Amino acid sequence: MSIFVILGLLVCIEAPGSSAVTPVFVKKGDDLLLNVTEDVPQRFFVFVWIFKETVLVTVSHQGELLVSDAYTGRVEFPLKKFSVKLKNLQEADSGVYTAQAIGEVQQTLKYNVIVQAPVSPVGLTVDSVSSSSDSCNLTVTCSTQDSHISSTLRCDTQTCSQEGGERSEVTTSGASLHVYLVNDSIICNHSNQVSWTTNMMNIQDFCPQHVAPVSPVGLTVDSVSSSSDSCNLTVTCSTQDSHISSTLRCDTQTCSQEGGERSEVTTSGASLHVYLVNDSIICNHSNQVSWTKNMRNIQNFCPQHAGSSAVTPVFVKKGDDLLLNVTEDVPEDFVVVVWKFRENILATFSPDSKTKVSGAYTGRVETSVKKFFVKLKNLQEADSGVYTARVVAQEEQTLDEYNVTVQAPVSPVGLTVDSVSSSSDSCNLTVTCSAQDSHISSTLRCDTQTCSQEGGERSEVTTSGASLHVYLVNDSIICNHSNQVSWTENMTNIQDFCPQHAGISVCLVKTVVFSVGLIIMVSAVITVHIMEKLKKKKL
Structure with missing residues (x-):
């Protein structure tokens, strides 16, 4: 009886220092695992999961488990680390779920669970089309069970634009409805946090666009300059008739594109874009009928060193x-030295000269x-990543x-040779x-x-x-x-393909050697003749 009295107080009194509420979205009919992310004190008095003001499950410090009658068969507990699994969730199960561990210190963890039904299918209809030899206008409607959006597209022979830009609306059920233009496609999208449906139409089916497919796109890294805490890249996104250069600046955590996304309209009327998405540089070439893309991962050129x-x-x-060596001095009064890989020991x-290798690394670490x-x-x-040696002594430090x-x-x-x-x-x-x-390609001129x-x-x-x-x-x-x-x-x-490029010709060498020899011989004859004349004069 005393446990239920305490639990009654818990559901009525907010624990001081309660943690922030974590939002969780789940699809209707699915199961949901709510984890306890903090360590539960070993000497807790009671651990409890509460939904709104209803106790779901409790476990005492002796390990006694009690599941509320209303949730028998709908809850699995205890799981690893006091996690609870909620089964076959319905919209009525939306609300705040609280985990509390009561001991010398009370710890609280909260999840705001929102159960959503999958969104309904979406419809996209073309209401009207008016066209001439050099223009075409369409009015379309994007619709669901409880909402709709209309939008007008205006096209010439090369490009299309959406009047007023992308259109969006929040439906009566709280989902999002969007209608927007991507290249030569009209897209209608209906989504919430757990599901989405889409419908699309090709503008060319209503406004034939006579545009050739775009050429392949190239993305090259022109230069990389890096230090221990920064890295800069210059890249070029190029097609047959245009190119864009852009600079990326990265530190140990994030990268940014100088000047933001770069774009250009090529001489053929297509669009060329180079932009940053997470850790990838993307080069995109597109027109109304086709697109090509090339991408590079920044981490291949600038390894991200999280931390120090x-x-x-x-x-x-x-x-x-x-x-891997420890180069720093280890304090004599150390408690433990730990080698970690990412978050794994x-x-x-x-200090008693004992070592212990983690079970997952037995046989792989000496x-x-x-x-x-x-x-x-x-x-x-x-196995690529950051390996850290730390020591615990009077204070903890990285070695x-x-x-x-x-x-x-x-x-x-x-x-x-092409x-x-x-x-x-x-x-x-x-x-x-070439490599794999x-x-x-390169041209040599001789x-x-x-x-x-x-x-x-x-x-x-x-x-x-x-x-x-x-x-x-x-x-x-040389190819390296x-x-x-x-x-x-x-x-x-090169001489295997260009015989006329053979340096100084043999004929020229022979001519030079013969000429030099002849000059030496003539000089010797003249010298001997002069010396003989000088001798006769002295006599």
């Missing part, structure tokens, strides 16, 4: 072992008590942090340097004496983050593929 800027970058080849070192180092074995790409990047060896590289055009005194070659996921590379050395960062280079050294074209742990190379001799 004193993180030491380390690159290691896939399958190799790696030794790898190994611990205690330790040394003397130096507190860890040896990571047979590293794979999934060392390493940002480990595991890279596979680069793939072999190919160098092909075309050769030559005359008696010149020769031009176009070559392609990228390629670069006369009888020298060769030059049009535009100088060419380089590109591949989608896997490696570097691809094609460049000229003396009479050789490398990352921080490996490299491959291929080379071709």
Whole structure:
């Protein structure tokens, strides 16, 4: 009886220092797991889940479990860490669910659960069309069971625009209704936090647009400059007839695009965009009938070092072992030294010279008590991330942090000669340097004496983050593929394709040698003749 008296007080009195309410949306009929994210004190008196003012479940410190009769069969408890699973939720189950642990200190966790029915299908109708040889106007209606929006689209031979821009409305059931234009499609969308439906129509079905599909788009990283806590990239988004350059500035946590999204209308009337979405740079080329896209992940060029800027970058080849040392002094009175990977404990070192490797890393980690180092074995790409050594003494501090990047060896590289055009005194070659996921083309122009590379050395960062280079050294074209742990190379001799480019000709060499020899011989004869005359005069 005493427990129920206490529970009655709990549902009537707000606990001091209650945590913020976490909103949770769930679809009608689904189950929901509510987790207890804080540690529950070991010496609690009673733990309780409450919905509004109704007690769902309780558990005493002796482990006695009590589920309210009204929720028998609808609640699963206890689960791991006092979590509760609510089954087959209905709209009437919406409200605040509170978890309370009562002990020497009272802890409270709250979820505001909102149960929503899936949105109804959405309809999109074209109400009217008026067109001429160079323009076309449409009026459309986007509708659901309880709401609708009308909008007008105005098109010429190249582009379409939505009068007043995107239209939206909140329906009587609290969902969102949108009608908007994307390229040459009219889209009607009906959504809430748990579901969505969409309907779309192609404007060309009503206003034929005679526009050729857009060409493929290229996205190249032109330059990267980085330090321990920042990284700047310059990229170029390009098509056959246009290009845009943009600069990205990143710190250890976020990236921003200088000047925001960049866009341009190409000479063919298409749209070219380069923009930032999360950690990806996206280059998009589109017109009313087609689109192409290219993207690069910023982290392939600027590894994000969460936390301290004193993180030491380390690159290691896939399958190799790696030794991580503690370079800072460990206090003599330390309690424990801990190596962590992200949020997982790898190994611990205690003052009594005992070490313990976490079960998940048994056989994959070797330790040394003397130096507190860890040896990571047979590293794979999934093992990339920040490894931290921390010590607990009179205060807790970080000893060392390493940002480990595991890279596979680069793939072999190919160098092909695509075309050769030559005359008696010149020769031009176009070559392609290629890896599995990228390629670069370059043109070499030669006369009888020298060769030059049009535009100088060419380089590109591949989608896997490696570097691809094609460049000229003396009479050789070299294609190089490398990352921080490996490299491959291929080379071709220009003289195999441009015989007229062979440096100084043999004939010229023979002529020079013969001329020099003849001059020496004539000089010797003249010298001997002069010396003999001088001797006769003296006599």
